[in-house]
Amino acid sequence: QLVESGGGLVQPGGSLRLSCAASGFTFSAYAMNWYRQAPGKEREWVATITTAGGSTNYASSVKGRFTISRDNAKNTVYLQMNSLKPEDTAVYYCHTYIYWGHGTQVTVSS
Numbered sequence: 001q002l003v004e005s006g007g008g009l010v011q012p013g014g015s016l017r018l019s020c021a022a023s024g025f026t027f028s029a030y031a032m033n034w035y036r037q038a039p040g041k042e043r044e045w046v047a048t049i050t051t052a053g054g055s056t057n058y059a060s061s062v063k064g065r066f067t068i069s070r071d072n073a074k075n076t077v078y079l080q081m082n083s084l085k086p087e088d089t090a091v092y093y094c095h096t097y098i099y100w101g102h103g104t105q106v107t108v109s110s
Contacts, residue, residue, distance in 0.1 A: 002094045007104030010084055014108070018079040020094030020101055028052075028072040030097055034079045036090035036106075043093070047079065062088075084108045 006018040020032070031050050037043040047068040048057045056068050067080040077094060084106075091103040 002096070002099050002101035004092065004094050004101045004104040007092060007106045009107045009109065011110050012085060012108055014084050015080070015082045016084065016106060018081070018092055018094075018104060018106070020077045020079075022075045022077070022094075022096075022099075025097075025099070027075040032068075032070060032077040033095040034068060034077075035093045035095055036088075037093070037103075038087075038090040041090075046092070049077065081106070 001023045003021045004018060006016060008016060010016050028051060031048055033048045034046040035043050036046050044059065046059050046062055047066060049068045049070050053070050058066060065081065065083045068077065070077040081088065086108045089106060089108050091105050093103045094101040
C-alpha cells in the first residue's frame, strides 16, 4: 500500500514537500517513482529514485526544481518541489512495481 500526503494550494514560486508512506512490501528492495496527472492530460512520469537512493532521475520539466529522496528506515519516499509553477498543478502519485497510491492534489495558483 502507498499513501501520499502533503499536497495543497500554493502560490507560484512556492514550495511543497510530498510524502509517500509504504507498507505491505519490502520498501528498500524497490526503486520508487513519482508521477502526476493534470486535468485532461495523460499521467506523466516525474522522478525516480533507486533502492538505496544513490541515483535519481527527473523529467526535464521538473529538473532543477524538484528533488526525490527516500528514508528506508521509515518506508517513505519524498518529493520536494520548489519554484512551483501553475503548470505543476496535478494529482501526484507514488508508484513502484504494481503499486499505485491514490494521489494527492497539488494546485499552484495565485
